[in-house]
Amino acid sequence: MxxxxxxxxxxxxxxxxxxxxxxxxxxxxxxxxxxxxxxxxxxxxxxPMSTRACAIGEPALSGPFAPLDDVLSVSPLGGVTAPGEALPAPYIRINTRSGEQAFERRATQALSPAKADIVAIERRTLRDAYGRATGPSWTVYFQTCGNISFYYDRIDRIDDAILEKAGGLVAFSEFGTPDHMGVETRIRVAVGDVVGDSDGFDVGLHDRDATPAALARPERYRTDSFARAEVFDAPPSLVAAITTDVTHARCAIDYLPKDEQTKWAALLGDSWGVRRAKGDNACRAALVDTPGAAQGAWFTDAAHNAAASKVSAIALSPDSIDPNRLIFALHGRLPSLTEDMISLPKTPGAAASGVAKDFLSFTEGEGRINTPFANVADMDVYCYQKLRANFIGPLVNGVILLQRQQGDNGLDLLKIEARNNVSACIDLEEPWRFTGNETVFYR
Missing domain, CATH: 1.10.287 (Helix Hairpins)
Structure with a gap:
């Protein structure tokens, strides 16, 4: 020692x-x-573990995230951002097996995968549409050595002993409201220690010694997540402890011992274990914000710095499970994609507009038709056809035009327009042009 x-x-x-x-x-x-x-x-x-050098040639993690028998699948997160969710990053979600009731997940123990310090704990109060509290959700931040930190998010119940060592809820500082609190700690845990219980939880890992991801706008991913929040009582050191740098995000499975990597990588897939992840880089498929291309997150406001809790953005990315399937995650932010372009029955209360607000998927093509977003070059206009609502929904009656370019102020622009006057790209008159009904998005 x-x-x-x-x-x-x-x-x-x-x-x-x-x-x-x-x-x-x-x-x-x-x-x-x-x-x-x-x-x-x-x-x-x-x-403190933060002062200790990371062992060279040894895995930073040495144990499982949860009992493997309770785990159904491990889903890559972030490739297809939902409204208000985190920007694309290679985090994973541990999905547990079915519980006693239909569509119910069994509760499992969230285990510490390494000897580490718990450096901070967050607590959020979840509420339903009527404002009624439905239970707490905990986020636990760990430091295992100088360069490696990780966290567990969406833990349903934190271990009583850990909460007691943190000083109880009275030690927590409010982030503007009692519904969101946090506390800075240094609680030592060993491999296999129980952190809490949950019917599924997220795992994020950051390696400060790794080369930062090459992102189009890295400053959007290196922001204080509370820059626009009302933090009344929280000390700066607590805010720093819970602020992450997505440019250094890495797949937590890659930091396990080889035998554990094999077990957990075999579980990569969708949330119900129906589709297994494809490709050599299955866990990392979610990190998609590509410089010089259309692939990644685009914002509805040129001034948006991604610091707000609700991210007003769209995402153009490969499916995190099958990279050969591509996704327009538009979230209703494309006015030209109208309800009547979705082939749903015209019955009262039909959810056509809801489908349009979700995402569209398609199979990649060649040339300027159904071009992978990572291959979109500046100024050329591209056309996308045979788009499907979600993965198994109806086809879209029309096509989508897309163009990436650099604006006068130096910011990258993305123009997108849905066209319902043709059913296939080949039917469009050359050269392909926008009609003035396009929407402009910004990096």
Whole structure:
């Protein structure tokens, strides 16, 4: 053990002994002194993990995220962004097997996959459409060495012992509302320790020593997530502890030992285990914001810095499960894609507009028709046909034109227009042009 670690342990021993000695001298405060001594000992297990160098040639993680028998599949997240969700990044979701009821997931234990420090905990109160609280959701942030951090998100219940060591809810600071709170901690956990229980949870890992991802607008992904939030009581160190840098996001499975990697990679697929992930880079397929191309996230506002909790954006990307299937995730932000272009029955209450607000999928083609978004060059106009609502929905009655270009202010622009006057790209008169009904998006 290093001299620094010995010194910290020795100091902890002296302070703990002093606290217990004080408890003997002043019996009326004994219980409080004992509690403080126990809490300090729990937090002072050697030097912080953030000060320790990551072992060269050894995996940063050494254990499973959850009992493997409870896990149905592991879904790559972020490639097809839903309104208000995180920008594309190679995070994963642990999907548990079916519970006792239909469409119910079984609860499983979220386990620490490494010896690490829990450096922060967030708590959100979930509410239904009527504003009624439906339960808490926890995010736990870990540091396993100087360069490697990871987190678990959407934990349903945090372990009682961890919450107690964090000081209980009274130690949490509010982020503008009691529905969103956080606390900075240093709680040492070992491989296999129970962090909490959940019927599925997300795993994100960041490696600061890795080469940052080559993104078109990396500053959008390196922002303080609370830059626009009302943070009244939270200290800056807490905000820093829960702020992540997506440019350094990596697939957590790649940081497991080889035998564990094989087991977890075999589970990569959709949320119900129907489709298995394809391609050599299945876990990383979600990181899609490509410089010099149309692939990635585009914003409805040129000034949007992605710091707001609701991200007003679209995403053009490969499907995170099957990279040969491409996705327009438009979220209703394309006015020219009208309800009557979706071949749904014209019955009262039909969800045609809802389908148009979700995403369209298609199979990649050649040349300027159904061109992969990563191959879209500046100024050329491309056409997309045989588009389908979601993966198994009806075909779109029309085509979509797309053009990427650089605007006068230096920002990249993306023009998109849905056309219902033709059913195939070959029927469009050359050269392909917009009619003035296009929507402009920005990097």
């Amino acid at each position: 290093s001299g620094t670690g010995d010194a910290v342990r020795l100091a902890a021993a002296f302070i703990t002994a002093a606290l217990f000695g004080a408890a003997i001298a002043w019996p009326q405060g004994g219980a409080k002194f004992a509690e403080k001594a126990e809490a300090f000992a729990a937090r002072a297990d050697g030097a």
